[in-house]
Amino acid sequence: MQIYLAPLQGLTDWIFRESFSEHIGRFDKTFTPFVRVQSGGFYRPSQCNDMLPAHNTFQKPVPQFLGKDADSFKLFEELCHEHNYTEANINMGCPFPMITGKAMGAGLLSHPADVSKLLEDIFTDTQLKISIKCRLGQENSTEFQALIPVFNDFPMEEIIIHPRVGKQQYKGEIDVNAFALYAPQLKHPICYNGDILTINDVEQIQTLAPQVDRFMIGRGILQNPFLLAEIQKQAISQNQKADILRNFHLSIIEHCKQKYSGDLHFLKRLEELWEYHHLAFEDGRKIYKQVKKCKNLVQYEAVVFKAINEMA
Numbered sequence: 001m002q003i004y005l006a007p008l009q010g011l012t013d014w015i016f017r018e019s020f021s022e023h024i025g026r027f028d029k030t031f032t033p034f035v036r037v038q039s040g041g042f043y044r045p046s047q048c049n050d051m052l053p054a055h056n057t058f059q060k061p062v063p064q065f066l067g068k069d070a071d072s073f074k075l076f077e078e079l080c081h082e083h084n085y086t087e088a089n090i091n092m093g094c095p096f097p098m099i100t101g102k103a104m105g106a107g108l109l110s111h112p113a114d115v116s117k118l119l120e121d122i123f124t125d126t127q128l129k130i131s132i133k134c135r136l137g138q139e140n141s142t143e144f145q146a147l148i149p150v151f152n153d154f155p156m157e158e159i160i161i162h163p164r165v166g167k168q169q170y171k172g173e174i175d176v177n178a179f180a181l182y183a184p185q186l187k188h189p190i191c192y193n194g195d196i197l198t199i200n201d202v203e204q205i206q207t208l209a210p211q212v213d214r215f216m217i218g219r220g221i222l223q224n225p226f227l228l229a230e231i232q233k234q235a236i237s238q239n240q241k242a243d244i245l246r247n248f249h250l251s252i253i254e255h256c257k258q259k260y261s262g263d264l265h266f267l268k269r270l271e272e273l274w275e276y277h278h279l280a281f282e283d284g285r286k287i288y289k290q291v292k293k294c295k296n297l298v299q300y301e302a303v304v305f306k307a308i309n310e311m312a
Contacts, residue, residue, distance in 0.1 A: 006218030021058035070121030106166025222276035242312035
């Protein structure tokens with residue numbers, strides 16, 4: 001079984017990945033949050049910084065592309081080659097209306113002819129190994145049926161499927177039955193992504209789709225940093241967990257000091273992490289409230305390390 005870390009904007013960036021890889025564990029693959037290319041340039045050039053080799057010393061991620069035409073991908077591929085990447089992932093899963101409304105991300109899935117043209121243009125001369133991260137469609141899961149022959153026409157490394165549709169964003173039920181129906185019809189290795197919070201969730205998917213042995217986890221790791229170890233059947237004592245988390249958070253703080261100037265931006269970044277991470281603690285809701293009240297780094301460190309010490 002292979003376990004991947006999901007690319008979550010503002011959450012599983014290089015700061016999180018470096019700290020996790022050094023102190024908690026290594027995934028089989030990690031992915032950068034998407035780099036958006038639009039109108040002949042990088043929509044936010046700062047997104048490219050996540051790919052920098054200096055920011056990825058413990059584990060090299062797979063860069064993720066968000067765009068809808070071959071010219072955009074060529075610009076992205078040049079960036080990949082500049083930093084010696086050999087594999088890239090195409091985002092066809094982002095559900096946010098500002099993306100889907102431009103026929104990017106999950107919005108592209110409603111247009112199988114456009115998906116086919118994009119992939120044909122990319123595979124004509126790319127030197128990268130290509131994978132896709134997608135949903136079952138934008139409006140409804142039946143859209144995926146028309147995408148299966150399109151995907152099967154190209155030699156992709158793998159297809160990562162999140163079994164919701166774009167208009168759901170991250171709400172509502174995942175459609176595991178549709179996933180189990182469509183996955184065997186694809187010629188490529190399939191990775192499952194979506195609402196993996198426990199080992200039981202992994203086992204449920206394997207029961208429905210026994211051929212799937214790759215799983216991408218995002219929020220489940222934020223909520224329980226030791227989920228990876230649990231899946232890998234590693235035994236870790238409570239004291240060991242406290243020591244690991246202490247070093248993990250110290251690392252995050254040090255990396256944030258490199259990226260952010262001033263406590264305001266620093267604390268905002270950390271607050272976003274704790275929106276999910278507080279669930280790792282028995283008294284997590286109280287800790288999260290305290291984190292949100294912090295006005296400076298000194299206060300933040302006092303709250304966080306007190307919580308970790310009490311865990312031990």
